[in-house]
Structures are given as structure tokens and as C-alpha cells.
Amino acid sequence: MSGVRGSQLLIPTLKDDPTDAEAISHKLLVRGGFIRQVGSGLYTYLPLGWRVMRRIDTIIREEMDTIGQEMLMPVLNPAELWQRTGRWDIEQLYKLTDSSGKHYALAMTHEECVTFHASREIRSYKELPQIWYHIQTKERDEPRPKSGILRTREFIMKDSYSLDRDEEGLEASYQRHIEVYKRIYDRCGLEYWMVESDVGMMGGLGAHEFMAPSSAGEDEVALCSSCDYAANVELARSRPRTPQFPERLDAPKQIETPGATTIEALAGQLGIDQAATAKAMVLSRDGEVVLLLVRGDDRMHELKATKALGGAYRPATPEEIVATFGAEPGSIGPVGVGARVIADETLREGQYVSGANRTGFHLLGVEAGRDYSPEFADLREVRDGEGCPDCDGTLRVERVIEIGNIFKLGTKYSAPLNATYLDESGQSQPIVMGSYGIGLARIMAAAIEQGHDDNGMIWPASIAPFQAHMVVIGDAGSEQFAIAEELEGQLTAGGTSVLFDDRDVSPGVKFADAELIGAPVRLTIGKRTVSEGTVDLQARRGREQISTSVRDAPERAQAILQEGA
RNA sequence: CGGGACGUGGCGCAGCCUGGUAGCGCACCUGCUUUGGGAGCAGGGGGUCGCGAGUUCAAAUCUCGCCGUCCCGACCA
Numbered sequence: 001m002s003g004v005r006g007s008q009l010l011i012p013t014l015k016d017d018p019t020d021a022e023a024i025s026h027k028l029l030v031r032g033g034f035i036r037q038v039g040s041g042l043y044t045y046l047p048l049g050w051r052v053m054r055r056i057d058t059i060i061r062e063e064m065d066t067i068g069q070e071m072l073m074p075v076l077n078p079a080e081l082w083q084r085t086g087r088w089d090i091e092q093l094y095k096l097t098d099s100s101g102k103h104y105a106l107a108m109t110h111e112e113c114v115t116f117h118a119s120r121e122i123r124s125y126k127e128l129p130q131i132w133y134h135i136q137t138k139e140r141d142e143p144r145p146k147s148g149i150l151r152t153r154e155f156i157m158k159d160s161y162s163l164d165r166d167e168e169g170l171e172a173s174y175q176r177h178i179e180v181y182k183r184i185y186d187r188c189g190l191e192y193w194m195v196e197s198d199v200g201m202m203g204g205l206g207a208h209e210f211m212a213p214s215s216a217g218e219d220e221v222a223l224c225s226s227c228d229y230a231a232n233v234e235l236a237r238s239r240p241r242t243p244q245f246p247e248r249l250d251a252p253k254q255i256e257t258p259g260a261t262t263i264e265a266l267a268g269q270l271g272i273d274q275a276a277t278a279k280a281m282v283l284s285r286d287g288e289v290v291l292l293l294v295r296g297d298d299r300m301h302e303l304k305a306t307k308a309l310g311g312a313y314r315p316a317t318p319e320e321i322v323a324t325f326g327a328e329p330g331s332i333g334p335v336g337v338g339a340r341v342i343a344d345e346t347l348r349e350g351q352y353v354s355g356a357n358r359t360g361f362h363l364l365g366v367e368a369g370r371d372y373s374p375e376f377a378d379l380r381e382v383r384d385g386e387g388c389p390d391c392d393g394t395l396r397v398e399r400v401i402e403i404g405n406i407f408k409l410g411t412k413y414s415a416p417l418n419a420t421y422l423d424e425s426g427q428s429q430p431i432v433m434g435s436y437g438i439g440l441a442r443i444m445a446a447a448i449e450q451g452h453d454d455n456g457m458i459w460p461a462s463i464a465p466f467q468a469h470m471v472v473i474g475d476a477g478s479e480q481f482a483i484a485e486e487l488e489g490q491l492t493a494g495g496t497s498v499l500f501d502d503r504d505v506s507p508g509v510k511f512a513d514a515e516l517i518g519a520p521v522r523l524t525i526g527k528r529t530v531s532e533g534t535v536d537l538q539a540r541r542g543r544e545q546i547s548t549s550v551r552d553a554p555e556r557a558q559a560i561l562q563e564g565a
Numbered sequence: 566c567g568g569g570a571c572g573u574g575g576c577g578c579a580g581c582c583u584g585g586u587a588g589c590g591c592a593c594c595u596g597c598u599u600u601g602g603g604a605g606c607a608g609g610g611g612g613u614c615g616c617g618a619g620u621u622c623a624a625a626u627c628u629c630g631c632c633g634u635c636c637c638g639a640c641c642a
Contacts, residue, residue, distance in 0.1 A: 012575095013603095014576060014577090014591095014592095015576080015577080015591065015592090015603070016576065016577045016578095016591085017577090018576080018577090019571080019576095019577075019578095019634095019635080020571085020634060020635045020636090021635085022635075022636070037634090039633090039634090040633080040634065040635090087642070090642065091640085092640085092641070092642075093642090108642065109642065111642085140641085140642090142640090142641075143566080143639080143640055143641080144636095144638095144639090144640075144641090146635085146636085151641085218641085302639090312640095407642090435642095471601085473600065473601060474600080475600095505600095505603090506599085506600060506601095506602085506603070506604055507600060507601045507602060507603095507604095508600095508601080508602040508603045508604080509602085509603050509604095510601095510602085510603090511601080511602045511603080512602070512603050513603085524601070526600090526601050527600090527601085528601070529601090536601085
């Protein structure tokens, strides 16, 4: 084994940030010559980028092999499989027709395919449990690819599927995945959290996500400072502060509130706490007008509202509002209305100011249960600094990149695709399934988002494209070159991957590229070090350059790599 | 799908408002010098200005349409 020569490697680094890149990982990957864009949401991994992907791939494979069996399923799937599970109509699913008129889907994930195989190959409880996985290209017609490789239309995913006889078995497979996932992310040198997540429209029995903190992320999670509560804000709960209620009333009292059409104006005019008001939002779901209420100081969370309503909605038009409530927006409330009313859980107790359904008027002392009878649901968005729902701690809200997810599917797929087994008594039972995904490129991007400085990337040793970057100042045939080759041999013999930069460019270019590419350790061999019998060694992560003897250099380089994950 | 921006040698940009046939930096090629922080000098190559119509004697520049890319939002099994 030997290192890779810089003169033989495609290293198309750029001095300037690409115009259309926003995320740091996107900028650095393009600048460092790791990726190039082919079209919207479509990227080529150049040699440097692909080296990183392969190292991530290897880590995932090594860990997954401890619990599952690797296989490979096709990207192209017959339409029928997707029609049977009802997923054929998903907009993000690419559909195509072959020359004979048959319809196909480009798989966005492989529940259908796995379940198809399970239905044909699994006969008996004696063959369960199973965990099958593959690492393969996924296709999704993303409405809006973004942030470089963070959201693309084609990407490589490790997806695994557990087959169990019952929920107890599923729970065990789920736990085994959690342990394996933690080892994978630990080995990749990422900071991450496991959080409760929404099961999505596919139902299911529960789900978690693995989230890497980064400002480039698309999701937000709520984390408790003192216990292990951690949840995606899509379903996070919290203890809101207690409002300062005005004096209790035996019945609602109508008051004139001219021009007070916002909570801020209303609370200001009445001189009360915004949290002592109820904010009304009028929505339309399938043409039905529905009134949603949250506390005045809260914001409605759109996904929570969607779940409460049972599907997609739109804001009602002013005409619909006037027709339904007999008053204009800004004076709408729940008392005496014919429409469906859904109130946030915070409104169960206490008396709130709400619209009177008479333009320019509000009601004081409105009480759920007494004055109106809503459905209750969790509708409010959790905010940074609120109390933890499980303990006395405080929640903080952090932006994150989703680097993996795990779902308890139950029989969602096995039922429609007839994946069953015979139990001890000869009864046919549906297989209980789980599905588990990791996006390789997300790991790569998250590692950069979490490890970079002004000069470039700072890779964890475990997934770096090269672990050691040798800057050789001198031509082939020089004394520097000979010493560098000797060091290269020792490093590679010790299992270290080496980029031997022998390019015919100035030293400044080599140093700049070394920092951009971000190998965790850099060795510099020049005339000066040769005359002293030394090598200059530098850890990429903010460390001073040290001078060491040629003999000690490999060992000291190894030591730096050990520290760097 | 709604909103915004952009599209000019490989990359980053200027020129457009006020029409007159394209320029700068980097990169690239050749030669010489240089070699511990994105080298110097000299010479050189490369662009039907995203595409299509229109206005005009004349369009990178004005008008209309389309396409592409990015950003915000919606969406994200």
C-alpha cells in the first residue's frame, strides 16, 4: 500500500466561493474539489468527495453487519408494488413508463421491495427475526433541492428493515438499531442527539431521528437542560408560563375594542397579559371552515395543526370568515359558533379574552367547557427557554441536520403486501416491521458544518479523504522527495492514508489546498527540515506547527490522528 | 406551487440604466527565472453575452415569451 500522489489526483480547488452556495458545507465541498453540480439537486462526487463517502459507507457497513445482512435491491420498481401500498400517488415518487407501456417507480425507499421479498421468502416464525439492509441510490422528485448535498433529488442511503413476529420483537430490533446508529455516528466523529420524531402521515407506532446540530439544518429540536427529554419541535411539548389572569367572571362580558385586531393591540388596549388572551385562526379544510385557538402569546405550529385537522388546510378567506362568524377577522372567537373548534391544551384551564364574533368587540372571561366546548389538541409551537414537560428543567431549541431516522412501521406494509408467517399454532400472522435510514451525504455535510474554520474543512480522522497530507517542497529526485517517500511508506504501512502532494505548484498553493481539503494531520518536508533532519507536523484543528525528527514523525502523526477521532 | 434574485470564456465579476459588435482578475498554454504561505516577466489561446421572437440601420444592452440555477415560503414517505 502506498499513498496517493497529488500530481495523479484530480484536485480542482477553487479560490472563490461558488455564487450559488449558501451553506458552509456546500461552499467548501465545491471549493475543495469534492463535488460538482450536474443539475438542480444532482451532484457528482469527485475523487476526494467519493473517498469520504466510501469511508462513511465502510463504517456503516461494518456496524450494520453486526446486526443485519446486506443485500441489494433495484432502484427501478414495478408500479404494482407501490399501488398496493397506496404510495404510488406520492408526488415525490418518480414514475416512468418503459417502451412496452409498463409503469415503474424509481424507489425513494424500499419498504415495498423488502416486504415483497418477505412475503415470498418468510414462511415460519422460526425464520424471524430478520434484519436486511442495503446501501443504494434513492430518487425523490424534491420540490426544492437545497444546501448542496443536504437535500438532493438523488442520494445514497443506507436503509434497513426489521422483520419480527410481534411488537416485542420489533422493540428489540429497534433497540439494536439505536445502538448501532450511535456507534456509527460516534465513529464518524459527529455531535448528535437522538430525538422523538413525528411518524409522518404513514402512521406507525413511533419514530426517532438522529440530529446533528448545525445552523444549516432544516429541522429544530427541543432539548432539556436537565433530563433526557429531546424531541423534534414538530411534536415537542413544553410547560408554558402561567398567564396573569384578570379577575374571574361568572359569565363572559362583552366589551368594545375598537381597532384591536391583533393580540398585541388587544392586550395593550385592555392592559392585560397577552397570555391571557385566546388567538383565533380560521382555516379551511376540504371546504369546511374550522376555528383553531391558541394562547395569545403562542404561535400555532403548522404540522401540529395539520395533524389535528386530519390533513392539509389553507387559511380561510375574509369572505368565508364573515359568512361563518358574522364578524371580521380580528374579532373572531369560539363562543356560540356553529363551526368545528379546536383549542390548544393550554386553554383547558383559565379564562381568556377572545373575539365576540361582532366586529370591534371582544369577550372577557371566556372559559372552555363552560362557554364553549372545543376539541383539544397540541397546537402550539415550543419556544426556547420554556419549561421541560418531564422535569423542572428548561428547554432549548436547536437547529439540526437530520442524519438518520428510525420508524416502527408495524404492519403498515406487511398487511397490504401479504407478508405473513405461521405461528406455533399454525395461524397466519402479519410480519411486524421497522425501517431505518441513514443518508451518507448528510453525514458528510454535517461533519463539515461541525468541523471547519476560515481556511477550510477539518475532518475527523475516521472519514477524512486522507488522514495525512504531505506537503513536499522540492522536485522528484531531491533529498526532500526521498525523505518524503520514506515517510510515506512508514505511514501507509501503519494504516494511515496519505496524500503525497508532489504537484508542481508553489508551496503557498499546497498549504492553502491542504487546509481547504482538511486532512487531520499535515507533514511538511522542505529543504530546511531536511538540513535539520526534521519534519514539520501540524494538526489541522487549530494547533501550532511542531518540528519533529524524521524518525519520530510517523508515530507523532499517529498520535494526532488518535486524538482526532 | 407562491415570492425574490441571478444567467456575459473554466471560476469570480464589470459592461446593460443612456443600443454602435465584449472587458477585468484568477485559471489555462509556451519560454525563462523562481520554490516554506495562493510567484515574477514576456508571449499566447479561449466567449454566436442561457434560448427564441420582436423593436432598430445596429441588441450583451430595449420589449415579450421560454429555459436554467439559487434564496425565502409551501412541501419533505
